[in-house]
Amino acid sequence: MELTFTKGRHHRTLMCVLVACNVGALVTAINLVIGLNPEDRISVKRGAVLTALGLVYFVTLFELFNVAALFTGAGARFRHKYRLSCGEVLDISNKLVSAVQAAFSCATGAIVCAWSCTRDFMRSSHFMSEAYAWFGAAYFFYDIWSMYTVYVHMTTNIDYFKTKLRRPSKSEASLSSGDAVVTKRPSFFTYCRHEPVILMHHLFIGGFGFLFIIYLRGGLGDCAFGFVYLMELSTPLVSLRGVLSRLGLKRSRAYVVNGLAMLLAFLACRVLALPYACLLYSRAVGLGYFDVSYTPSQLIPAEYAENIDDIEAWQARIVSGWEAKPGQHPHQVSLRMVDILGGVGGCGGNVVHKEWLITSAHCTASRITIVVRAGLVHMTRPEMFLETTEYYNYPTFDALRPSDVQPNDISLVKLQQPLQYSRNLRPIRIQPSSDNYRNYDEEIVTASGFGRIWTLGAQSQELRWVYLRAVSNAACASIFGNVLVTENTICARFFNVTSQSICQGDSGGPLVHVSPDGVPFLVGVSSFVAGGSFGCHSGLPSAFIRPGPFHSWFTEITGIDFNNLNEEEDEVSTLVPSTYPDTSPTDLPTTIVTTTPIPETIPTNPPTQSPTTSTTYPPTTTSEEPTITTTEEPTTTEEPESDEDDSEEIDDPELADLLKRLEVKVKVKVKLSKYLKKK
The missing domain is CATH 2.40.10.10 (Trypsin-like serine proteases)
Incomplete structure (x- = not known):
């Protein structure tokens, strides 16, 4: 992931390349899923491409923020105003990428919840749930690399510009902070020992969390995972809090307002979201909120x-x-x-x-x-x-x-x-x-x-x-x-x-x-x-x-x-697929009460x-599907064929002839009915 930075027109060219790679990766990822139906699943091949695109997107976004802050005139003025070191600039870039990832996660959660939670809480699913799991998994592995990069520059006086060059020129060296003695770069294992909690968090979410969403859950609970995605709602505010702290604005009004908003978002999406998801589940299965058990017959009423x-x-x-x-x-x-x-x-x-x-x-x-x-x-x-x-x-x-x-x-x-x-x-x-x-x-x-x-x-x-x-x-x-x-x-x-x-x-x-x-x-x-x-x-x-x-x-x-x-034709045979799909089936319900069916006398x-x-x-006059109940006497209705079907029938000579004969039959029956009423 090492990039070579130069000054002048070269860094502008580099920024253009980074922007092209970043935008291209995002647009390509969107095109991969934009034509899918909501219930479609993401194949392994499509998912692997999404993960690769996600890695390109987050890495180039991080590098783009760094180039803009370190090697442009506006970035130099920004660093000078707030007296930022190279490590602090990288830390701010890391937090901005984190905020962008959180925004994507929240958008995904909103789409999944809007689709799945309004249908079947447990079984409805939207492709975005799996699509962003593939794309977003790359972020957690990118973030391990970027946090290590920040750690290196925060614990040493190694210049970020020099670390990207083996032999910087004199003009490039003039951009460094001086001739101070450079301390030894800490190893990655040193970083792992220094930050074990955050490292395990990223490996758990990017590894086990990814496997659970894609495979282990068996396509169930999509609404619940929508709320998990929405938990990232507070992350952009947490990132902004860190940025304001780096800029020395802890006593500013923006810092106070952001802190209050962060607390409210954290309360809503990380504390109250779980009880609300439980409320939706209780409504879906027809239980009281504090009921602790239910029978299988409560899963779906007969009227559905x-x-x-x-x-x-x-x-x-x-x-x-x-x-x-x-x-x-x-x-x-x-x-x-x-x-x-x-x-x-x-x-x-x-x-x-x-x-x-x-x-x-x-x-x-x-x-x-x-x-x-x-x-x-x-x-x-x-x-x-x-x-x-x-x-x-x-x-x-x-x-x-x-x-x-x-x-x-x-x-x-x-x-x-x-x-x-x-x-x-x-x-x-x-x-x-x-x-x-x-x-x-x-x-x-x-x-x-x-x-x-x-x-x-x-x-x-x-x-x-x-x-x-x-x-x-x-x-x-x-x-x-x-x-x-x-x-x-x-x-x-x-x-x-x-x-x-x-x-x-x-x-x-x-x-x-x-x-x-x-x-x-x-x-x-x-x-x-x-x-x-x-x-x-x-x-x-x-x-x-x-x-x-x-x-x-x-x-x-x-x-x-x-x-x-025994018909007089040749032996009848139906072509049957010789092999079944090579995927593992989902288990059936285990709480099944077995009974012996009692034969019923069939009228003859x-x-x-x-x-x-x-x-x-x-x-x-309604286009909705009828809701059928077996406990009441419903009215039976028939709908006329749609105009679209009529236009298709006209192109079919055999069907057109049938409708002509049918029209005669209907007219005869209607006239006969009117005649009998008059009689």
Whole structure:
């Protein structure tokens, strides 16, 4: 880090170089993270670059302050006015860099707190938390070097200018303080013995603190770490106090005012911040401030469970997943459902036979027609484009309340023409009856769909998939309650990244488990996720409906025994990833009460026709996601399709033709309704 200083125009050139390096390092670091989504994680490669840029930034900033104070006319006048030695100048520069670092830390803390503390206190995260941990870690190692440099010049009469030159010229030597005898430079180990506390502090924060934020915390507690960053709020005032002391201004008004401000900032950010963070946590989990224990069922109330159909997000994608390759999920289909008012919603579905699909009942309830896109990994390029009006919701599902989360949320869709199987379009085997109530706890499963990338997040038209880890029904019921999580439910949460999940727009899609023989089975149909202030990315489990317990109903409706299905096509196989991500998974909750599920008698009286209804539902005027409660009777609403979707449909000839036919159907129904009222 040694720099060669010269006088005259050369030091101006050096200052320009330092400014360019300093500003360039900061701008490059900002560009590395500016395009990230809030929930993104910082990769090791990106983080290593941020640390290198941080080291360049803090070192060049320190040297820039030194050059400005020691080798410019203004700096010379400043030193002369306050009678500053070389060591005192370096000490002031060190304190100014410390103030700049503290300002960056406070800005980071404000961003993290504003994002994470207003969502899920424990599980919401913002990339700035990790990004500045990588960038700021360089400061603590730089500061060890800079403090040693200050120590050398404060304990000796070595001239800073001469230490930067091996053979200074006569003109350069004239800038020195005289011909005094130079004492021996103290070694770094001497400094370590002289300042052990500050050295251990820097090594602890820059080493263990960095590892804890990046790795050991597992992505949890981002809001709490935002308050840790905000603790640096008092540091600039502490640094200013040291600078004023070096300038001999201890009796000035500025020193007194700064001292009072420093005490207030220290009280706010280092004393009161921790109790306030505890208050936020108690509110997040629904506890009193002084409660000492809680049960897992207090984590999230049942009213924050919500269906994951989203009429505005049918083109979005799954959370923290990967784009699917052709043929990787050939059983996945996209459904577009239209109600009597022309409102359009989107869901996923599963091919289980040439003429039958399985999806969620809340997707098909009260719909008059369903458009099926099959054999696709992109919404605009399906191999088959079909329309059907025949579907069967499970008899216990109340079709008049499709927005209300209900158990047994499963439906069969009958296709008007058989599918033509291909490499990209194949059925998937349904969970066998022998595994109806199997405990898949801790087993790895996969989900796919066109759902949102995160709660209220961006949209995409590509099929996405993600690894999840199954959760026992007992653990899931402790969060959502036994009303929603029954023996016919299977739950799954993130595999190794907290935000991995299904989300709005994934309803009716598959949860797949691969048997030891390598055969994929449909073990769940996407039903609901945590809603309210939690959201898809919170790390809480998502719930799916097991198809296994419904085999007798499937057979009664379709006449097909799916336990022994043998279609005339070639053997069906689904491409499954051969390896799992090579990262360690996050541990699941350990306080799980295990219970034995009690089988429930399944009604076997199916509807004789497609369950449609003429009840009209007023379109909602709000864009917010509905908060669903299972303890009250909510009103069911349907939203009309957005203008953006309409413009996309016009460009699709097949969909345009469908809407024309649909318009005729709607007009006929409306006129018939008016006629019956007059009668």
